[in-house]
Amino acid sequence: MVDEAPVLELRGITKRFPGVVANDSVDFDLRRGEVHALLGENGAGKSTLMNVLYGLYHPDEGEVLVKGKPIRLHSPKDAINHGIGMVHQHFMLIPVMTVAENIVLATEPTHAGVLLDYGAANRRVAELSKSFNFAIDPGARVESITVGQQQRVEILKALYRAADILILDEPTAVLTPQEARELFEILKTLTNEGMSVIFITHKLNEVLEVADRITVLRRGKRIDTVDRQGATEQGLARMMVGRDVLLRVDKAAPEVAESLLSVDDLHVVDDRGLEAVRGVSFNVRSGEIVGLAGVDGNGQSELIDAITGLRRVSSGLVTIGERDVTGDNPSSILDRGLGHIPEDRQLRGLVLEFSLAENLALHDFDKPPDSRWGWLFPRQLIRRARDLLKQYDVRGGGPQTRAAALSGGNQQKVVLAREIGREPSVLIAAQPTRGLDVGAIEFVHRRLIEARDNGKAVLLVSLELDEILSLSDRVLVVYEGQIVAEHGPDVSEEQLGIEMTGGGREVAA
Amino acid sequence: MSDLTGETPEAPEPTPEGAIPSVAARLALYQRAGGVITPILTALIAFLIGGLVVYATTGKNPVSTYKAIFKGSGLSWLSPVSVHWHTFYPNGIDWTGWDTNNLTALNLQQTLIIVTPLILTGLAVAFAFRCGLFNIGGNGQYTVGAITAVQFGIWFSGLPGPLHVIIAMIAATLAGAAWGGIAGLLKATTGAHEVITTIMLNWIALWVGSYLVGFNGPLQDPRQISAPVTRPIAQSAHLHVFWGNPLLQGLHVGFFIALAALVVYWILLNRTTLGYEVRAVGFNAEAARYGGISVKRNYFLAMAISGAFAGLAGSIDLLGWQFNLDLTTVQSVQIGFIGIAVALLGRNSAVGILFSALMFGALLNGTSSRNLDPSIFRPELAGNLTRIIQGLVVLFVGADLLILYLWQARKKVRLSQRKGAEQA
Structure with missing residues (x-):
C-alpha cells in the first residue's frame, strides 16, 4: 500500500531559539499510507519540528512541501486546510460536551446558519466513526468515556476536518497495553485507507511494532532514517542517546530482611468523599522493590497520600519500622525515615x-x-x-x-x-520516570535499585508496566482501591493488563 | 543486552538536556530584565495617560502640571541643581521672599512623612503576597494601629520619651497583627477568602474607630464635647523630629523606622525559616505541604505579620505628626489601599517598595492643595489625578505580562524585518 511519492516533505528545517538550535537543517518526508515514527529523547526537537509542521512555529530556514508543492503555514488553521491533523499528548477536548459536539466544534453543521444541527452532527460523526471501525457513541459525554476512546475522538476530529496526514504526539503515554494495541490496529486501518501518520514517541518497542520507517532526532539534528526491517531496539537507542544504553535493568537477587513499611486494612476517602482506598494491606521489606501496578485513578494517589500523611486515613494502620505513624503529620512521618518521590514533580x-x-x-x-x-x-x-x-x-x-x-x-x-x-528506610517512588527520556530513566532506575541494595524498602507506583516489571521483586495489582493480585517478578504484561482493568472484564471498546 | 553496567552517567553524554536550560535561562533573564523595566514602563505609561486626561479634560499643559507636581513634592531638593542654586543665590530669587531651598526642603519633609506609612502599608500587602495571599485589609490594620497608639500615647504619660514611644508602637503593631491575624486564622480554619474577610475587617475597624472617637465615644476628649476627637497624646509619646521645625511638621524619626522595616522585611523573607516557609507556600502550597510545612500556620503568620506592618504605620503617623485621632481621619483612611499599588509597582521587593512608595508619596504631596499653584492646575482636580495614576498602575501591573509580551513581539518583528531585508 505504500506509495513512493511523498505526501509531505520538510526540507532543511532550521528553528533557532535564543541560545539553542532546536532543529538544525532537518529533512523529513512522509509517504502515502505509511506510519513514520519520529524518535528522540525529550528535547531532541521532535515537538519543535511538529509545531513547525502544524503552523505553530515559523522555521528560520527550510521549507514545507505538501504533495510536492511548497506551502507556507502561518497557523494551525493553514495546516488543517492542507490536510494536516494533530492529536496532542494532552487532549484538547471539552469534557462536558458530547463526542459529536467536540468533533464538529468550529465547523458545526447549522440550521439556517445559526442553530446547531445536532442531528446532522451526530449522523456525520456516526458515519465517520463507523467507516473506520471506531465504535464510538457520538452522543456520549467526553468525560464519561475512557482515555483510549477520548484519543479516538481526537483522531476523528482530525479526520472530520478531512486530514490525510495525522500527527500523533506520544499517543501511548496515557494508554494501557490493551488500549495501545487497539490504537495500533486503528493506525493500520487508517494507513490502509491511504492516510499517512507521523508517530512521535520515545518508546523503542512501539516504534518497532507500528512504524514503517523511523527517523531519529538527537539534539535538533536528524541522525538517520531507517526502515523497520533490520532496525533493533539497541541500535535505535544508540542513535537516540549517542551511546550504548542499558535497556534492561541489571540487578542482583534481592536480599530481603525485616518489614519496614506495612499497611494494614487501610481505608481512605478521596476529594469527592468517595472511598478510594478500600481495605488495602501489604508490606514492603528491607531490600526489596514492591511494584504497585494499576490504571491511573484506582486509588494509588490516595494510598500514597495516606501513607505519607498528606491525606486523612479513615481507618487502618500505617507502620514504618516498628512505629505506628497513622495520622501523623507529613513532617514527622518524613523524619521517621520515609522518602517520597511524588508523582508530579512540578506540582509537588x-x-x-x-x-x-x-x-x-x-x-x-x-x-x-x-x-x-x-x-x-x-x-x-x-x-x-x-x-x-x-x-x-x-x-x-x-x-x-x-x-x-x-x-x-x-x-x-x-x-x-x-x-x-x-537516607530514608522506606522510599516511595510514584511514577518516578514520568515524562523522562531514556537516559534519565536509566539513571532513575539505577538509583532505585541502588536504594534497594542498600537495604531500603522501596514501594514503586507506576503506570508503566515495563517499569514495574523490570524493577520489582514483587508486583501488586491495584484495581478500584483494592489489591486484586500479587505476583512474583516474572508475571507477564498481559496478565497484569487484564487484572488492572478488572480481572478479565471486557475492556470497553 | 549490553555489558556496559559499569558505565556511569558521567560518561561523555552531552544530552539534549544541556540545551534546554539555556532557553529557560534566557527566558528567566528576559523576565528579570522585565523586572526592572516593566515597573518603570508601567509608571511611565500611567503618567502619560494621566497627562492625556489632564489635557483632554482641562486643556492644561500636562508637562507644566507634572512639573508643578514635582516641584511641590520637594524631590528637587535632592538634585544638585537646586543645591547649587542655593549656593549661588543664598537668599533665593523667589519673589515671594521665601528661601527657595527652604520651601523645597519643607515640601520634601512633607513628602517623606507620607512616604513613611506608604512603605509600611506597601510591606503589609507585599508580605502577604509572598505567601500567596492578597491583603486588602491594610486600611483596617492601620486604623486599629492608630487607635491603639493614641490610647497608649495617652496612658503612661509619666514614662521617659523613648520608652513611651516604644511601648505605644509595640502595642499598635500587635494590634495590627491581631487584626490581620484574624483574617489569616479564618483562612486557615474555615477557608474563608482573605480578600473578603479583610474587606469586612476594614469596615469593622472603621466603625469601631468611629464609635470610639466619635461623639460621646469612650475615647472622645471630654474637654471638647463639640468635636469628635480624642485627647492628644502625651508629649513623651511624640516621635523626635530630626529635620525641620517640629512646629511646622518636620520629618520625624518614623521615617527611619520604615526604612528599617524594609530591611526587616528582606531579612525575614530571605534569612529565616519562617520566610522560607512563607515563600514556599506562596510559590507552591502543595509542594510546601508535601515538604512538611504547615500551610495553615503560614497563612495565619503571614497575615499577622502583614497586619503588624500596617499597624506600625498607623502608630507612626499618630505619634509622628497627628498626635490625636478625629472622626474624619478615621473615616477617610486610604493609605492601606495605596499600599496595594505600592506593593504591586514595587514587585513585592524591598527596594521596589521603597521607590514606589517615594513615587506615590511625591505624587500625593505634590498634588495637595497647599503645593499646587491653582493657575497651573486646580489642586482639587490634581488629587484625582493622583488617584487616576494609582488606578492605572494597578491596572497595568496586572498587565505586566502584556508588556513583556509586547516587548518580545517588538523583537520578533525586528527579527523578521531583518530577515526580509536579507531576502530582498
Whole structure:
C-alpha cells in the first residue's frame, strides 16, 4: 500500500531559539499510507519540528512541501486546510460536551446558519466513526468515556476536518497495553485507507511494532532514517542517546530482611468523599522493590497520600519500622525515615521558583545545620546542594539556579537527590520516570535499585508496566482501591493488563 | 543486552538536556530584565495617560502640571541643581521672599512623612503576597494601629520619651497583627477568602474607630464635647523630629523606622525559616505541604505579620505628626489601599517598595492643595489625578505580562524585518 511519492516533505528545517538550535537543517518526508515514527529523547526537537509542521512555529530556514508543492503555514488553521491533523499528548477536548459536539466544534453543521444541527452532527460523526471501525457513541459525554476512546475522538476530529496526514504526539503515554494495541490496529486501518501518520514517541518497542520507517532526532539534528526491517531496539537507542544504553535493568537477587513499611486494612476517602482506598494491606521489606501496578485513578494517589500523611486515613494502620505513624503529620512521618518521590514533580516535588539549594532543603530547612533558632543559613544550603547536585549528576544549573530552569530529567534528579539523600528506610517512588527520556530513566532506575541494595524498602507506583516489571521483586495489582493480585517478578504484561482493568472484564471498546 | 553496567552517567553524554536550560535561562533573564523595566514602563505609561486626561479634560499643559507636581513634592531638593542654586543665590530669587531651598526642603519633609506609612502599608500587602495571599485589609490594620497608639500615647504619660514611644508602637503593631491575624486564622480554619474577610475587617475597624472617637465615644476628649476627637497624646509619646521645625511638621524619626522595616522585611523573607516557609507556600502550597510545612500556620503568620506592618504605620503617623485621632481621619483612611499599588509597582521587593512608595508619596504631596499653584492646575482636580495614576498602575501591573509580551513581539518583528531585508 505504500506509495513512493511523498505526501509531505520538510526540507532543511532550521528553528533557532535564543541560545539553542532546536532543529538544525532537518529533512523529513512522509509517504502515502505509511506510519513514520519520529524518535528522540525529550528535547531532541521532535515537538519543535511538529509545531513547525502544524503552523505553530515559523522555521528560520527550510521549507514545507505538501504533495510536492511548497506551502507556507502561518497557523494551525493553514495546516488543517492542507490536510494536516494533530492529536496532542494532552487532549484538547471539552469534557462536558458530547463526542459529536467536540468533533464538529468550529465547523458545526447549522440550521439556517445559526442553530446547531445536532442531528446532522451526530449522523456525520456516526458515519465517520463507523467507516473506520471506531465504535464510538457520538452522543456520549467526553468525560464519561475512557482515555483510549477520548484519543479516538481526537483522531476523528482530525479526520472530520478531512486530514490525510495525522500527527500523533506520544499517543501511548496515557494508554494501557490493551488500549495501545487497539490504537495500533486503528493506525493500520487508517494507513490502509491511504492516510499517512507521523508517530512521535520515545518508546523503542512501539516504534518497532507500528512504524514503517523511523527517523531519529538527537539534539535538533536528524541522525538517520531507517526502515523497520533490520532496525533493533539497541541500535535505535544508540542513535537516540549517542551511546550504548542499558535497556534492561541489571540487578542482583534481592536480599530481603525485616518489614519496614506495612499497611494494614487501610481505608481512605478521596476529594469527592468517595472511598478510594478500600481495605488495602501489604508490606514492603528491607531490600526489596514492591511494584504497585494499576490504571491511573484506582486509588494509588490516595494510598500514597495516606501513607505519607498528606491525606486523612479513615481507618487502618500505617507502620514504618516498628512505629505506628497513622495520622501523623507529613513532617514527622518524613523524619521517621520515609522518602517520597511524588508523582508530579512540578506540582509537588519542587517549588519551581525556588533555587535548587532551597528545593533540596525542603524537608530539612528547619533543623540544624540548615538553620538554628529560626535563622536560615543560605550558605549551608548551597554547600549541601553542591554536593548533592554532583552526586546525582544534575546538569543545567548550580545551587542558585531556579528549579524551573532545569529540564524534566534534571528536575527529577533533584527530587531524587533530596529524597534518597536523606537516607530514608522506606522510599516511595510514584511514577518516578514520568515524562523522562531514556537516559534519565536509566539513571532513575539505577538509583532505585541502588536504594534497594542498600537495604531500603522501596514501594514503586507506576503506570508503566515495563517499569514495574523490570524493577520489582514483587508486583501488586491495584484495581478500584483494592489489591486484586500479587505476583512474583516474572508475571507477564498481559496478565497484569487484564487484572488492572478488572480481572478479565471486557475492556470497553 | 549490553555489558556496559559499569558505565556511569558521567560518561561523555552531552544530552539534549544541556540545551534546554539555556532557553529557560534566557527566558528567566528576559523576565528579570522585565523586572526592572516593566515597573518603570508601567509608571511611565500611567503618567502619560494621566497627562492625556489632564489635557483632554482641562486643556492644561500636562508637562507644566507634572512639573508643578514635582516641584511641590520637594524631590528637587535632592538634585544638585537646586543645591547649587542655593549656593549661588543664598537668599533665593523667589519673589515671594521665601528661601527657595527652604520651601523645597519643607515640601520634601512633607513628602517623606507620607512616604513613611506608604512603605509600611506597601510591606503589609507585599508580605502577604509572598505567601500567596492578597491583603486588602491594610486600611483596617492601620486604623486599629492608630487607635491603639493614641490610647497608649495617652496612658503612661509619666514614662521617659523613648520608652513611651516604644511601648505605644509595640502595642499598635500587635494590634495590627491581631487584626490581620484574624483574617489569616479564618483562612486557615474555615477557608474563608482573605480578600473578603479583610474587606469586612476594614469596615469593622472603621466603625469601631468611629464609635470610639466619635461623639460621646469612650475615647472622645471630654474637654471638647463639640468635636469628635480624642485627647492628644502625651508629649513623651511624640516621635523626635530630626529635620525641620517640629512646629511646622518636620520629618520625624518614623521615617527611619520604615526604612528599617524594609530591611526587616528582606531579612525575614530571605534569612529565616519562617520566610522560607512563607515563600514556599506562596510559590507552591502543595509542594510546601508535601515538604512538611504547615500551610495553615503560614497563612495565619503571614497575615499577622502583614497586619503588624500596617499597624506600625498607623502608630507612626499618630505619634509622628497627628498626635490625636478625629472622626474624619478615621473615616477617610486610604493609605492601606495605596499600599496595594505600592506593593504591586514595587514587585513585592524591598527596594521596589521603597521607590514606589517615594513615587506615590511625591505624587500625593505634590498634588495637595497647599503645593499646587491653582493657575497651573486646580489642586482639587490634581488629587484625582493622583488617584487616576494609582488606578492605572494597578491596572497595568496586572498587565505586566502584556508588556513583556509586547516587548518580545517588538523583537520578533525586528527579527523578521531583518530577515526580509536579507531576502530582498
